Amino acid sequence: MTGRGRTVLAGIDGSDGSAEAVRWAAGLAAGRGLELELLHCLRVASLYYGGGLAGSEALFRNIQREGDRIVAEARGLALEVDPAVRVRTEVCHDPAAAALIDRSRGTRMAVLGRTGLGGFAGMLVGGTTATVASHAYCPVTVVRGRHGDGAVPQEGPVVVGVDGSPNSEAAIAAAFEEASFRRAPLVAVHAWADVTYDSTEGMARLLPQWEVLQPDEERLLAERLAGWQEKYPDVPVERKLVRDRPRHILLDESARARLVVVGSRGRGGFTGMLLGSTSQALIQHAWCPVLVVRPER
Incomplete structure (x- = not known):
């Protein structure tokens, strides 16, 4: 890997493709003695209606809880791959592509899944996957499986x-x-x-x-x-x-x-x-x- 950092960054969203990306990234991190960072971006933009009116505080709390659940499950998947792998997690409110690109600075590799719930790699070129692959400061792996x-x-x-x-x-x-x-x-x-x-x-x-x-x-x-x-x-x-x-x-x-x-x-x-x-x-x-x-x- 051409990146020089000590971290493998995985974008997660709770989808099956995201789970495969976590497992792949965890194996990479464990095998090379690197830290694994799991990043989930809350889709808070969907809570805003036309004219900039925000959804209720209860909706924000529900999305936050869902994000915490997704991160906890992803951490569990990584530890199943190797209980000794060092895992760091983060839930953020930034758009997914911008957050991943920003955190790719000093990162050894960024990893995305093959499909998503609208937040990561399920989008075709022109969406998040292409944006991250085009602008990241490190190599980017899109984890795809056999059709x-x-x-x-x-x-x-x-x-x-x-x-x-x-x-x-x-x-x-x-x-x-x-x-x-x-x-x-x-x-x-x-x-x-x-x-x-x-x-x-x-x-x-x-x-x-x-x-x-x-x-x-x-x-x-x-x-x-x-x-x-x-x-x-x-x-x-x-x-x-x-x-x-x-x-x-x-x-x-x-x-x-x-x-x-x-x-x-x-x-x-x-x-x-x-x-x-x-x-x-x-x-x-x-x-x-x-x-x-x-x-x-």
Whole structure:
């Protein structure tokens, strides 16, 4: 993990996805001797009617009690994972995205669930998940499970997307660290035919160029991995060079992976776009947890 703090931050809201995120974050914190912080943000904005009129004091108290219950249950889930894990809890009144981003300063990693009750990761890109992944000061993991039963995989390789961008370099560093920590093999995917073609005729005209470009793309992938393979000799590495769009192959690979690691924005992203199309697609549709890494500010 590229974050330098001693805390794993988990956003909780009482949903099933939130519970999976707590378990995943607790395992991470316990395994690395880190503190786990559980943060629940009360949805007090829903108590205000049109014109700024507030709900009754009794409603505020009920929401506060519900928040305390959610936090207590989440703490219990974390201690089930490891009774020795250090857990700190907080209930706040701030909007979820703003609170998580603020507390990500000095945090090793922020963790969100795959679904929510409106407060955290159940929202599509453009909501809380995308906002936190785009602006957090630390890596962000969205804990997703296999489609259908929602079970979060514990087996399989760590998969990382490689494209030569600064974001990709940070992702490679995090992926090797995660693979070493989990004693898992690493699959490094470099998808270099990331162009949309309008017709098969247009594609046919470009086929010879693929053969010309392939040696350079193979060299790029080897160079990006070389130093990290020396630093982590315990991590078996499989290189995968594919002629496909990055999000397509990474979504396919997520079906057999335990974790997919990507940079927040690749070399094809528009200037100013903080979360690229590949990371957006993965946090919505991947079949395993997704770790989004941004270069340290």
